[in-house]
Amino acid sequence: MSTSFIKVPTQGQKIIPGQSIPDNPIIPFIEGDGIGVDITPVMQKVVDAAIQKAYAGKRKISWMEVYAGEKATRVYGPDVWLPEETINACKDYSVSIKGPLTTPVGGGIRSLNVALRQEMDLFQCVRPVRYFKGIPSPLKDPSKTDMVIFRENTEDIYAGIEWQAESPQAKKVIKFLQEEMGVTKIRFPDTSGIGIKPISREGSERLMRAAIQYAIDNKRKSVTIVHKGNIMKYTEGGFRDWAYGLAAKEFGGVEIDDGPWLKLPNGIVIKDTIADAFLQQILLRPAEYDVIACCNLNGDYISDALAAQVGGIGIAPGANISNDYAVFEATHGTAPKYAGKDYVNPGSLILSAEMMLRHMGWTEAADLIIHSMEAAIGDKVVTYDFARLMEGAKEVKCSAFGQAMIDRM
Numbered sequence: 001m002s003t004s005f006i007k008v009p010t011q012g013q014k015i016i017p018g019q020s021i022p023d024n025p026i027i028p029f030i031e032g033d034g035i036g037v038d039i040t041p042v043m044q045k046v047v048d049a050a051i052q053k054a055y056a057g058k059r060k061i062s063w064m065e066v067y068a069g070e071k072a073t074r075v076y077g078p079d080v081w082l083p084e085e086t087i088n089a090c091k092d093y094s095v096s097i098k099g100p101l102t103t104p105v106g107g108g109i110r111s112l113n114v115a116l117r118q119e120m121d122l123f124q125c126v127r128p129v130r131y132f133k134g135i136p137s138p139l140k141d142p143s144k145t146d147m148v149i150f151r152e153n154t155e156d157i158y159a160g161i162e163w164q165a166e167s168p169q170a171k172k173v174i175k176f177l178q179e180e181m182g183v184t185k186i187r188f189p190d191t192s193g194i195g196i197k198p199i200s201r202e203g204s205e206r207l208m209r210a211a212i213q214y215a216i217d218n219k220r221k222s223v224t225i226v227h228k229g230n231i232m233k234y235t236e237g238g239f240r241d242w243a244y245g246l247a248a249k250e251f252g253g254v255e256i257d258d259g260p261w262l263k264l265p266n267g268i269v270i271k272d273t274i275a276d277a278f279l280q281q282i283l284l285r286p287a288e289y290d291v292i293a294c295c296n297l298n299g300d301y302i303s304d305a306l307a308a309q310v311g312g313i314g315i316a317p318g319a320n321i322s323n324d325y326a327v328f329e330a331t332h333g334t335a336p337k338y339a340g341k342d343y344v345n346p347g348s349l350i351l352s353a354e355m356m357l358r359h360m361g362w363t364e365a366a367d368l369i370i371h372s373m374e375a376a377i378g379d380k381v382v383t384y385d386f387a388r389l390m391e392g393a394k395e396v397k398c399s400a401f402g403q404a405m406i407d408r409m
């Protein structure tokens, strides 16, 4: 029999998909590695204050800690990085939030973040990128950057199907490719590591469906499919073709001029851009881009690049969403050099929680979070990341930034 380390709060109810949200939901949270210990409690304090202010005690979150990453190894034992009961709790309680988790480079464990997304089939990674007035940015007019990234979250080279150079598995795959598939283009077969990039029609279509539906629901102007389909024709090129096909088939898109761009009956334009060109266009002509649909790896790069345009990954929120579950998390990682110093910007995780509140329909509390963040930044009360680029800023610690928000609710 496996041991449970999760303490279920004595008060509160489960959120059940398809049913109305209880006034006292139990929300599982993963503290996270590195700066997780700094930003997660600040996020909780700000969220609790916003809910108290908005609903005067009628609504309240009961937080339930679940474990992953280094903390899980301390609680469950040395090799348990992502306990089954954590995944089960995130499924069972439907809506959860997590701090960042470390993935070592090269060897060691595979990404726990990716594992959680795959295990829960959280196929949409939704990352809104918007500008808050007053934040320092490398752009002349950062307010023109207003995009929502829909990144496919379960496929691609990111799925982690790969073999180490010179391993028996890599040798076997290379032999198969050379002898049975007629591949002659592996430049150094004796010393190549090998990775596999699966991109499917189903995976591409469900991501594009979610992106278009979001554009419709939020009255956005366009959905841009970003891909490298000129080079990776059957994976990223497939993604592009299936995405266009879905827009035509399910949303009534018709070709503009001779295509391939489409227009939906409500005027939303479906277009595509090759990924390298996209990365310069977002700097030079950001106003031309709105909702972005992309594969997993490109979405990872695009997320941090776009975040930089509006002030950096200290203020870049996100959500991982399936048909039944949602796990909210910041775009950034564990920033290990700052861990435990009460130093970094908690804004990304707070804004991820704001997305969570909106997802739950608790819009008044979500609005309070946005307004109090705008007010704190407007007063130039900011963490180091903004303070180092702002004139006349009052630099505060991570927890003090949370308090500055609460003071302005």
Ligand SMILES: NC(=O)C1=CN([C@@H]2O[C@H](COP(=O)(O)OP(=O)(O)OC[C@H]3O[C@@H](n4cnc5c(N)ncnc54)[C@H](OP(=O)(O)O)[C@@H]3O)[C@@H](O)[C@H]2O)C=CC1
Pocket (backbone or CB within 6 Å): 035, 099, 100, 101, 102, 103, 104, 113, 313, 314, 315, 329, 330, 331, 332, 333, 334, 335, 336, 344, 345, 346, 347, 348, 385
């Ligand atoms: N979803 C997840 O859990 C993710 C996990 N990771 C993991 O995190 C680990 C570290 O990755 P790394 O590449 O260093 O990327 P990080 O995102 O952790 O940090 C990179 C830099 O971004 C800035 N930054 C990050 N978070 C904040 C914040 N809250 N406030 C202000 N600035 C911030 C810092 O910049 P500066 O140095 O200029 O101050 C930091 O050095 C890796 O193991 C990686 O796999 C990475 C991304 C996502």
Ligand SMILES: O=C(O)CCC(=O)C(=O)O
Pocket (backbone or CB within 6 Å): 101, 102, 103, 111, 112, 113, 114, 300, 303, 331, 333
């Ligand atoms: O899983 C990781 O460690 C990194 C993930 C990441 O960078 C992301 O999802 O943006």
Ligand SMILES: [Mg+2]
Pocket (backbone or CB within 6 Å): 300, 301, 303, 304, 331
């Ligand atoms: Mg990333």
